[in-house]
Amino acid sequence: MTRHGLDEARRASMGDSAGISIIIPLSERNDDLGDLFATYSQALGRTGRSLQFIFVLDGGFASLADELHGIDPGQHSLEVVSLSRTFGESAALTIGFDRAIHDLVLTLPAYQQVEADSLPALIDAISDADMVVARRWPRHDSRLNQISGRAFHFLLRVITHANFRDIGCGVRLIRRKVLDEVTIYGDQHRFFPILADRKGFRVVEHDMPQATSEASLRVYRPGVYLSRLIDLMGVFFVVRFTKKPLRFFGMVGSALMTAGGLILTIAVVQRYFMSTALSDRPILLLGSLFVVLGVQLFALGLIGELIIFTHARDLKEYAVGETVNFDREKGK
Template sequence: MSLASQNNRRPEQLYPHSLYRRASESTDDSIDERRVAPVVDLSVVIPISERYDDVKELYEAYKADLDGTNCSYEIIYVLDGQYAEVLSTLKALLDEGEPIKIIRFARSFGEATALSAGFANSDGPLLLTLPAYYQVEPGAMTRVVDALEQHDMVVGRRSARKDSGFNQLQTRVFYRVQKFITGFELHDLGCGVRGFKRQVVEEVFIYGDQHRFLPIMAQRWGFKVVEVDLPQSSKDRYRRVYRPGVYLRRLLDLLTVFFLGKFTKKPLRFFGLIGSGLAFIGAITLTWLLIDRLFLSEPLGDRPAILAGSLLIVLGIQIFGLGLIGELIIFTHAKELKEYTIEEIIN
């Protein structure tokens, strides 16, 4: 059974939001029906950045797949920069009456920003992100949309990998690193096929390159996230080799996600632990030197350990102070922060 027809529920029942109210159901005759956004079950966001395949060919493949979901849908293309050829193709599709919307940035702002712009300009209670290049075989959209009946977010995992061994090695290494840092088992964060309910993107804010880690952040916030195996496209054979700086940035982004998810409202636990540890090591070092001086008559003037111990104590106090300042900031804005998700209220 498709999501749109389950229990004859309308989209506004799946996600009660005033924007999803049909114009014909409005009791206010003063509302201009042309100004009320049409209701769709599914909003599809496709960011266009550095890598993309034949836009028209891929659009037709996606459209055929989306038609199989039995959901009404809209497709939103977000051009992260100036892509004149892509824009021309999309305008031609729009002129042909295709259900697409085009958003173009004045310059490149990053894929996370492109996705956020697509979400903000979409109407559906359900969202689906797709890559601008081949990643999975046809039929994947139906699996993702069906899985959203029981979960808040669905993450695609390319199974039966057909790309190069180097790509697969990168994926496995990154999976082990992110599992070690976050504790979550998500095997293919590089897959761009993801589905989620609108509440996820309204509750979880992404920026920079953190769109890759949206499933981890959603799990931190208490949303139900599931990974679905999708057959990898035979055309997804592009060997991805990045500069060392790219790998470093992704590792730093992963550490950022870990910190934001675990210590956002408890900065003193993070900085206090590090600062206390450094200060303790410095204190032990100076104590040992003091014992040597008092009981063994060892000179201190030519021992660099005394400088190292003193620096560790000062550094530890400074880091601990950062944690205290963070706690003061959190305390000041505590009422504005929210790190939970209500699944149901029963009266």
């Protein structure tokens, strides 16, 4: 039996549709884990559902693992997974998804982003959706963080056409069918709602008051902001051009070939009608470079299209919302 089959059998034997699996990855900052578990379990315990807590330690957290081992889970299930080294938060979440036994999976950060008392309302909001993303509102953090967040989400809307207002919040409630269809890697966990929305799942935002502990000013290294921008461009390509690479590379290649052709045309006209020498003009090299780059990019898009065509039968970019069969009664 494959690993996926083992996970399915494990969920079938242990899980139930009314329970919730809570995944808490530890990769960067964290609050006191004992207090955090008590706060989360007390708030979610009011839903009356069976709870499975999964802490995934992304390498190098031996002291935190010891702290978690000393927690009394009470009536809830508690599982601690320690990775051999740092693999990133996407990998930690994926491992948590594999270990989850319930149909509803809730991801929570290792520090409070929202007031825990509002978590039961998030559970109720999943009734008409496949994924619910918490939006921290009203906000208590600094004005600078709010402005930078709005600027980031403005770029996000322009690039992906997805109208999310707090993609950075790690509080998300997800149905199992979404996890079976959407794969994340690298730093794509931040853009999980966009990838799920692209697949056709119903993704909604739910306002939750921001935790008062988040009120302080948070300033990151310049490299962090650059990484976020690069990740955003990566998601732009994944969302818009994964199944049609020729449209992206073809547009860029065609633009370069057109620009290069115009430059070369102007240079030739100047040579024959204005007696301007070509041998010592950088514009000739620039035009030739644009044409060569354009041809290469266009060819790269064609190769991508051939690869997509070859594997088209195995690719699935949609999600079925509902299927209703009306069988004709026998004898009529």
